[in-house]
Amino acid sequence: MACRIGELVLECRDPEALARFWCEVLDFVVLDREEGAVEIGPREGFGGPQPTIVLSHNRSPRPGRSRLHIDVSPTDRDQDAELERLLKLGARPADVGQTGEESWHVLADPEGNEFCLLRSRIAPV
Structure with missing residues (x-):
């Protein structure tokens, strides 16, 4: 078996606000909060059939650069x-x-x- 995506990381100014948004869009839940980051994913958690998303705080994400x-x-x-x-x-x-x-x-x-x-x-x- 080859590698597969386990998580996606998205730099953002407000991890909590985006966690609420993406949890509603994808029917995900908050799995973890740590050092300015919020990890969301399916109810069964990391390692299931869907990747989790880590919303990572970045005070000023660089404009013009795709963050994800x-x-x-x-x-x-x-x-x-x-x-x-x-x-x-x-x-x-x-x-x-x-x-x-x-x-x-x-x-x-x-x-x-x-x-x-x-x-x-x-x-x-």
């Missing part, structure tokens, strides 16, 4: 309904030069980190 990119897929609703839910949670549309013909939506979380909402649904874990 996440793709999410709806599990229990279609893409339009999930887009509406994400926008209500605080996501906003982001322009990265897309043509408008893509099958995904490019969004930004409350701190401007870009992520994509894919069309295809995946089974919940």
Whole structure:
């Protein structure tokens, strides 16, 4: 077996606020808090089928530098309904030069980190 992703790290100004946002988006829970970082992940914790996300405090993340990119897929609703839910949670549309013909939506979380909402649904874990 090859390596697989166990966790993703995202630099941010407010780890607690982003933890709340991403926990709602992904139905994750806070797994750990340590030295300015919050680790979130599935209820079964680290090492399961999904990676955890470590939201790491950085007082001034460098502009123009990608701190992380996440793709999410709806599990229990279609893409339009999930887009509406994400926008209500605080996501906003982001322009990265897309043509408008893509099958995904490019969004930004409350701190401007870009992520994509894919069309295809995946089974919940």
